[in-house]
Amino acid sequence: GNSVTQMEGPVTLSEEAFLTINCTYTATGYPSLFWYVQYPGEGLQLLLKATKADDKGSNKGFEATYRKETTSFHLEKGSVQVSDSAVYFCALSDVYGQAGTALIFGKGTTLSVSS
Amino acid sequence: GAGVSQSPSNKVTEKGKDVELRCDPISGHTALYWYRQSLGQGLEFLIYFQGNSAPDKSGLPSDRFSAERTGGSVSTLTIQRTQQEDSAVYLCASSLAFQGGTEAFFGQGTRLTVV
Numbered sequence: 001g002n003s004v005t006q007m008e009g010p011v012t013l014s015e016e017a018f019l020t021i022n023c024t025y026t027a028t029g030y031p032s033l034f035w036y037v038q039y040p041g042e043g044l045q046l047l048l049k050a051t052k053a054d055d056k057g058s059n060k061g062f063e064a065t066y067r068k069e070t071t072s073f074h075l076e077k078g079s080v081q082v083s084d085s086a087v088y089f090c091a092l093s094d095v096y097g098q099a100g101t102a103l104i105f106g107k108g109t110t111l112s113v114s115s
Numbered sequence: 116g117a118g119v120s121q122s123p124s125n126k127v128t129e130k131g132k133d134v135e136l137r138c139d140p141i142s143g144h145t146a147l148y149w150y151r152q153s154l155g156q157g158l159e160f161l162i163y164f165q166g167n168s169a170p171d172k173s174g175l176p177s178d179r180f181s182a183e184r185t186g187g188s189v190s191t192l193t194i195q196r197t198q199q200e201d202s203a204v205y206l207c208a209s210s211l212a213f214q215g216g217t218e219a220f221f222g223q224g225t226r227l228t229v230v
Contacts, residue, residue: 034218044158044206044221089158093217102148102171103219105206107157 002027006090006106013080021063021075021109023090028101031092033057033066033073038087047075047088056062080113087111117141119222121207126212127228128197136192140209148210149182149192150221161205164190186196197229 007022023030035047035057048057054066062077073090090106120139120154128134140147140199149161165183175181180198184190194201204226 029132029164032217043223044208091158102146102160102163102174104160105150105158 002031002092002094002104004090004092004104004106005106006088006109008107009109009111011109011111013111015082015113016079016114017113019075019077019080019111021074021088021090021111023075023106024034024073025092026089027071027092027094029094031094033064034093035062035064035073035075036089036091036092036105038089038108040086041070044113045094080111082113083114116122119207119209119220121205121222121225123225124223124227127230128227130199131196133195134197134227136205136227138190138192138207138209140188140190140207141190141211141220142211143221144211145187145217146210146217147184147190148208149157149190150206150208151203152206152224153167156203158206159194167189189213194227197227199229202227203227 003026005024028065033071034049036044037047039045048059050057050066056065063077064073087108087110089108091103093103122137122175145166145200147164158174162182163171179195182192204224206221208221210219
């Protein structure tokens, strides 16, 4: 079945440090891949996505590249800010037939950035 | 409304009682999802509705859990004979139509506490 595995947290960084949050997936079809973010006290929102192999999603300085050969979608940011402190979720949706499947999420990684 | 609306925002119930959680998706969205978010467990998929297709109920944890979607719009998640382990935040999301890469929009969730 489909699944997403992301690195355990919490991740604690100083401001301007480089961030990587690892995510790997297992899927039976041709998945689209997502990163969602949940800021303190707020609902889940889409951060970025990629719909096919070698696509790069980017938003707010974050990037992730869809690597089919390694079944990975690692999240990176060159210089984190205190405002990036949040919980980050990697997710996939698999497409086959007409109904497709729901979004499947990883367990989430908590990022804490200090000044 | 402008976004996904869930009610109530908080619910405290006694063990053994039944509860109903409501989700109003974004108008026109054909796909609707329910998830459960517990500390340390990430986002657990419960059930997925897509248009007129049979719902994907593969994530429902027991037969005490059920959900329906009336008229392709509002959805109700029902938990019968609640147990303390049912305490969690229940999230609803909707998306425009299922195609690869479609963004899901989340509600603020219902925090359920079983005492």
